[in-house]
């Protein structure tokens with residue numbers, strides 16, 4: 001049977017140390033609730049001595065969240081440990097996590113203390129923590145730059161003092177996988193009482209090895225892994241939880257281990273953490289980035305359409321994400337477009353499809369990559385109104401120290417109608433030119449603009465309301481050019497209005 005690895009989640013402590021990622025108590029609680037749904041074994045909720053706000057946030061989490069162990073961090077000083085205990089004592093399963101530097105660099109330069117003094121401090125701190133609770137973790141900060149003999153001494157002493165978990169952090173992300181795995185193996189072999197505690201690892205990503213180092217450590221006997229959602233954390237971040245879990249799932253031949261993680265909650269957790277911390281998920285981030293399940297090249301798309309296994313090793317549904325999407329381009333072809341439309345549950349007959357294909361090509365020519373969201377917007381943009389006026393030509397000028405102006409040419413049947421106007425801006429000028437042609441007494445109500453997808457070339461969708469006599473009409477337009485999208489929205493509204501008036505219709 002495969003061995004169970006405990007997942008210690010530190011997004012709310014080390015993750016919160018990411019520059020700019022400060023969370024308030026409510027946000028921390030919301031993330032903690034989601035981490036409980038994800039079913040992590042331990043939530044490191046904060047560093048209570050760091051601020052009264054963090055103390056309160058950890059207290060709230062400890063009181064509300066049931067299931068995972070709730071841990072709080074403390075230095076080896078009594079005041080820190082007492083404060084951390086105050087924060088977690090009401091938890092269903094509290095843990096105190098105490099740490100002190102173990103490398104000569106930290107002891108000499110940070111503390112100006114000799115190794116024996118630090119060792120004594122560590123032992124006293126663990127004993128004090130154990131007097132408060134039965135679950136005590138001790139971390140040897142900067143272990144990967146410490147002398148190995150000293151590591152053995154500290155591990156043995158803190159286990160004797162009562163530590164139930166001993167953590168070996170690669171604090172500065174200095175280790176490489178083979179070396180780190182071997183260190184864990186030697187600790188387990190050479191420290192006589194090592195089997196009495198769970199050996200944990202905590203890897204930073206300065207050289208990009210955080211996940212590899214963690215997995216290598218597990219292969220060599222570590223049974224707790226400390227990791228964070230989206231790999232956020234101090235400096236280059238910590239090992240990414242989602243990468244560790246999915247690696248174990250996809251490569252059990254190399255990582256024959258289980259965890260308690262509810263994998264289907266990964267996607268949601270990742271998005272929530274990104275939203276609340278304000279740290280975006282890189283598009284190419286392993287497992288969770290938007291491109292991780294997207295196929296761009298025509299050859300890849302063709303392969304995936306024939307059989308997913310050609311270019312896909314992870315099924316997005318595994319982590320509760322949406323099925324793989326094809327990023328369509330003008331060269332994707334009709335087969336790929338039809339397939340995407342079917343995936344979106346849009347059935348079209350051949351004539352409708354032919355017309356839609358023209359619209360798609362027009363968009364793909366302007367916007368190199370067409371995402372699922374673009375297609376959805378394009379589908380919504382299909383107007384069910386007879387177009388009375390069609391946009392034939394639009395030219396606008398705007399900017400600093402110029403008078404904004406627009407030249408608009410509309411087609412009404414075979415007739416070409418042109419107007420030129422100035423305005424407060426290019427959109428206002430274009431609307432005034434359209435008013436001159438259509439000669440309707442129209443009042444503009446709301447005007448909303450939004451980007452459909454990300455990036456500089458994103459489709460812009462404009463939605464407006466126009467008022468004419470007692471009628472309120474909604475007009476919508478889309479384009480990669482927001483001025484054109486605005487003009488299309490105005491014309492859409494005008495066309496609908498004329499149709500309503502002609503048929504004395506119920507308003508759309």
Ligand code: KIV
Pocket residue numbers: 014099139140141142167169170171172202204
């Ligand atoms: O990176 C580190 O060493 C830490 C410890 C407090 C565990 O975050």
Ligand code: ZN
Pocket residue numbers: 014169171202204234
């Ligand atoms: Zn850390």
